[in-house]
Amino acid sequence: MKKALEQKLGLVDMLEIKCPYCGDRSQNEFSYGGDATVKRPELNSEVNDLEWDSFVYYRDNPRGKHLELWHHISGCRQWFKVHRNTATHEIIQTLEMQEDL
């Protein structure tokens, strides 16, 4: 509820994101999912503390190009990748999950 009001007052739903399945849609149909380059360690594998903490907690916070996950939550419900410039909000490319830059 609070988020809804902040969004209204901040008018933050400004991005236009091209869902690989649905095409150009307004940001308010999507939710952000973080760094797309993080890989979850395999189940049942030996993972040391640093590897695990890197997966769960540690994230780069780049100023510039960033490959990130978005979820078309009010659309096709597909997760996909967005290559976005965090400084300018420019979206360079969007990709399906199995695609790489």
Add this chain to the structure above:
Amino acid sequence: MQNYRTKNGGKIQRDRKISFIFNGKTYFGYKGDTLASALLANGVHLIGRSFKYHRPRGIIAAGVEDANGKVQLFKDNITEPNVNVTEVELVKGLKIESQNCWPSVSFDVWAINNFLNRFFPAGFYYKTFMWPKSFWYKVYEPIIRKAAGMGTASLKPDPDRYEHQYEHCDILVVGSGPSGISSALAAAKNGARVILAEDKSRFGGSLLIDNVTIGNKNGDEWVEEAIAELKSMPNVIIRKRSQVFGYYDHNMLVMFERCKDHLDDPEAYTPRQRLWYIRAKQVILSTGSIERPLVFANNDRPGIMLASSAKEYLKVYGVLTGKKPIIFTNNDTAYETAIEYKNQGMNPIIIDTRNDSEAGIVNEAKKIGIQIKFSYGIANTTGYKKVRSVTVGKLNSNKDGYTNLEEIKCDSVFVSGNWTPTVHLASQSGNKLRYDSNSDTFLPNQSRQKETVIGSANGSMTLEKSLKEGFETGFTLSDAITKNNIPTSIPISDERQYGQHDKFWCMPLPGKKHYKRFVDFQNDVAVSDIQLAVQEGFRSIEHVKRYTTLGMATDQGKTSNLNGLQLVSDLEKKIVPEVGHTTFRPPYTSVTIGTIIGREVGKNYKATRRSPMHKWHEQHEAIFVDAGLWLRPRYYKNNNETLHEASKREALNVRKNVGVCDVTSLGKIDIKGKDSAEFLNRIYTNAFLKLPIGKARYGVMLREDGMVFDDGTTTRISENNFHMTTTTAQAANVLTHLEYYLQIVWPELDVAVVSTTEQWAGASVAGPKSRLLLSKIFPDEDLSNEALPFMGYKEFKFKNTIARIFRISFSGELAYEINVMSDFGELMWKEIISLGKEFNIQPYGTEALSTLRIEMGHVAGSEIDGRTIAYDLALEGMLSQKKDFIGKRSLGRKAFTEEGREKIVGIVPIDKKTSIPEGSQIVKDTNVSLPIPKLGYVSASCWSVEFDNPFSLAIIKDGKNRIGEKLYAVSPLKNISIPVEVVSQHYVDPEGKRVRS
């Protein structure tokens, strides 16, 4: 009455007289007036008092850049503060009052601040009200607020309606001056989808007031024809009274349109304002430019106005701002105002800081006998509620003093310090502005987004250049989109020629006087304040701005920013681009909160979800509670019962007989695919691989950081089909969680998930008599404990559909959850109620549901709050040792395995009477010095219907070893301290016999 109205001329409707009230007095104006023009027509200049010194102030401009004309507006029992008289169109029934003055605008006691002004330097508040600290909230702040406040907001709900609209277009043109109209024309004729937005109530911008011709027509006639042509085109949306106030990323612009306030008899459904979200492929900013004031001693008196605004009042509204005007300028454009006034029979005197000017317009002025004083400046003014005279002096060769002074009587002063391009939107879009030393202004430079700035906003100050830029830009940008290649030819235009302005704009003070020379009128920032700030070491323009409050008023410094900037650069002996400019931020002008919120108020604030049985609940006195977006019955009110009485009755009836609860809102997810069991086995902490068909299992999910995420039961419907339930609150998040792992982490798994929350209506039938009731509903089915045991699942025929029967229990009693397709929900519910009569069935709400689960010790959202791990909730038995699962690796963290971790327990007040407020802190002793070490907190409280005394769940340090201890539950907010005893979380039926009975 309207002594300052011309005999004819202007674009007002002189046959439609409208009355309005200002400070209790009735005045008249005409349809087409703004409040400002109507007030000026009546000779009213004094509008309000300034923010800090309470100096009398009047209108200085004719548009959004006006800094002083703020009033409290009343209409139809509605009041709105801080509206600008230059922006309100005159309609019947308007009443306005001055702000920031007491007892009246003519006699304001706070004006004493003006005489004490040497005690009110820049940073006065920062310096003075520092000490003692405790005085701030109680003494200083209330006084300052009262003295410095602006209008008063209404405490009543806004009765008006506001709407939002989304629009896409090829080209959005902001501003309908010559460049805006011509670019819209060129783009539209070339087939582009165009939106043209104008903030004023008339299209045309400078063409309405400048003496120019385009293609042998007067400027305003050309505008009329062009607008008519644009309106006739189906690919054009054209809106006046529409302010584009924000430029966001991906070429998203926001605009508000004033739809209602200017109408005399609006329809009931007419929204007051409409917010447009416009996504444009290209944006043309033809936002024009704003005249700057000159800075001189006592330059803030009512009657002192921008020269172009005085011309606008005359040409558009037929209003003479004064009858004995002085025109004070450092450039040629103000001469037009002088010539217009001369043509009206007045005798304006021009004070020009320059030595001379060769421009054609200056010769024209000389020719018609206008008196011009070159190399002169205004040294001071007099007049309290209105300017009465100016002291002018010949500037010495260094322009830092006057060689002689003389006083000239006047009733108005029209000033011009040259023009500032309106680059706000360009800057918001990310355009890095450049400083143009020729015009002494910032101009758009490198576009970051798809925006193009044209006309005077781009520094193109002639009509010829504006038209050329307009037509060419409109064609080029549209052609890249439409590829129609239909250019529009540029019409021939004629205009007056202007020469170079004087870079001198800040007049010296006469002699050793300490008069105020205002830079920012609305926030009362004078030259001396900026000097002081620089002297005290503030260097960054952003710091100077905040310290002096320059440009921080509601007009956002539209007339003052550049002057302030130049002053700072002069003082620091730097050039302006080194000082830089402050950040332009949206909104460009004030926007009402109502417009931003739109229709999302009251019941439309958020979506409401109702179960198929909602109507029945309403008919049976249900009192509802918000559960996320859902409305759920909290309790069913019998006669005059309180919440407490009703929930006790309902819960007790479940323990004794049978109750029914609407559980439709629980999240339901259908999981299909041959890897479904494997998937669930990874998602849940406990084993799901070998769950037999027709069995349900309670499962716990963790986040990757090891915290408990959600719980619920999942049932194996068939080999490759599972039915998962989630809590009401987490339903959407769990689905997202599942999709994340399926689509990103394990795309190789053959599993599909879909929410079926709204497809199934759910009713939980709970209580010792629930089996008897079910055998009435399904008389042909075997409901014995062997045929349908605890955690069993069956599909029965119900009417003409299938009912899913889950033998699961949240209440701790023998219970069944019946799901039917939503369309049959109401039918099922009514059947349960009518067949349940003989077993004394009662519906129960969420409050009784909570009571039942709390005294059973079942955890819910108040315990699974994202900060607890399985151990804390006594769910460690759910953690499989044999397999890996989401979040398992995190459970080895030191903090999670330490001795003495918090754990869930039950607590009972020793007096067995006093209810313990949820959120209370648990402490060992209350008679110790502060702060008292806390052991934990109360997560949920109820009145145990089993034992008829209060019972709570608490999560406390080393909880497992504290059973039997006597502690205190304290709630400092309620000032209570309750002695309690720690007991097992499972207060009722700890062996779980009932659910298996």
